Amino acid sequence: MKLIIAIVNNDDSAVVSSALTKESFSVTKLSTTGGFLQVGNTTFLIGAQDSEVGRAKEIIRKYSMTRTHTALTTDSFGKGLRDGDLAKEVKVGGATVFVLSVDEAEKF
Numbered sequence: 003m004k005l006i007i008a009i010v011n012n013d014d015s016a017v018v019s020s021a022l023t024k025e026s027f028s029v030t031k032l033s034t035t036g037g038f039l040q041v042g043n044t045t046f047l048i049g050a051q052d053s054e055v056g057r058a059k060e061i062i063r064k065y066s067m068t069r070t071h072t073a074l075t076t077d078s079f080g081k082g083l084r085d086g087d088l089a090k091e092v093k094v095g096g097a098t099v100f101v102l103s104v105d106e107a108e109k110f
């Protein structure tokens with residue numbers, strides 16, 4: 003068995019979640035925050051059989067878009083504002099996916 007950890011943009015999380023559950027994957031959604039941009043994203047925990055991991059990744063890939071996020075920079079702090087200081091573009095996603103081996107999984 004595997005544990006898939008998938009970090010997805012908040013704007014894609016509802017459609018990723020429903021596409022996964024429609025295909026009978028069990029999903030837990032966590033509200034998380036990216037350490038770099040400090041904006042909210044969604045982390046999915048998906049326990050799946052080894053043979054199902056490929057399909058789960060296909061679904062996540064299909065519904066996770068790459069976006070450009072405009073982030074404020076701190077360049078102007080202490081110097082005042084100048085042209086070009088205010089914002090920086092960062093490409094985010096689609097999704098970041100980790101697949102971990104699970105030693106045991108039980109439900110009580």
Ligand code: 2BA
Binds near residue numbers: 009041092094
């Ligand atoms: P954030 O940490 O907010 O990162 C947002 C985007 O900023 C990243 O997109 C990447 O393009 C850029 N970025 C991140 N750290 C950077 C750095 N130290 N220097 C320059 N640019 C940086 P993605 O790579 O698509 O990541 C989207 C979100 O997925 C991340 O949000 C984070 O929450 C998570 N993530 C990505 N890689 C991870 C990893 N290796 N471990 C844990 N979480 C990760």
